[in-house]
Structure formats: C-alpha cells, structure tokens
Amino acid sequence: MERQDPEGSYPAIEVLDGQMSVEDLLADLGFEWRVESSDPGRADEPFSQPALF
Incomplete structure (x- = not known):
C-alpha cells in the first residue's frame, strides 16, 4: 500500500x-488567537497558539 x-x-x-x-x-x-507575537518572550502577551488538553 502506498503512503x-x-x-x-x-x-x-x-x-x-x-x-x-x-x-x-x-x-x-x-481563547485569544494571534498569528504571531511581536515578542514571544513577553509574559503579558497571550500565546500565539492555545494549548488544548
């Protein structure tokens, strides 16, 4: 079978x-969705992708 x-x-x-x-x-x-964060290291900005568990 071909993949x-x-x-x-x-x-x-x-x-x-x-x-x-x-x-x-x-x-x-x-959830607040953002495509990209201007500075991913900032603690006051939400993640660019929500983690769903």
Missing part, C-alpha cells in the same frame, strides 16, 4: 455563509 503525502492531500478549508471560522470559535470559547 500518501499529507501536505498535498487535503483541500483548502473555506468558511461558508453561516459558519464560524476557527478563530471565531476559539474566541467564543475564551
């Missing part, structure tokens, strides 16, 4: 009318 390349096997995800984006969903759950 597929995981990078090229998934289509782009589109947010349709009436659906929420991942960022909106995380915001509703109380």
Whole structure:
C-alpha cells in the first residue's frame, strides 16, 4: 500500500455563509488567537497558539 503525502492531500478549508471560522470559535470559547507575537518572550502577551488538553 502506498503512503500518501499529507501536505498535498487535503483541500483548502473555506468558511461558508453561516459558519464560524476557527478563530471565531476559539474566541467564543475564551481563547485569544494571534498569528504571531511581536515578542514571544513577553509574559503579558497571550500565546500565539492555545494549548488544548
């Protein structure tokens, strides 16, 4: 059995009318999502990716 390349096997995800984006969903759950932090070492800024356990 041939193993597929995981990078090229998934289509782009589109947010349709009436659906929420991942960022909106995380915001509703109380997470503050930022793509990048200006200074990752600062303690007063939230993480750029929430850790879900």
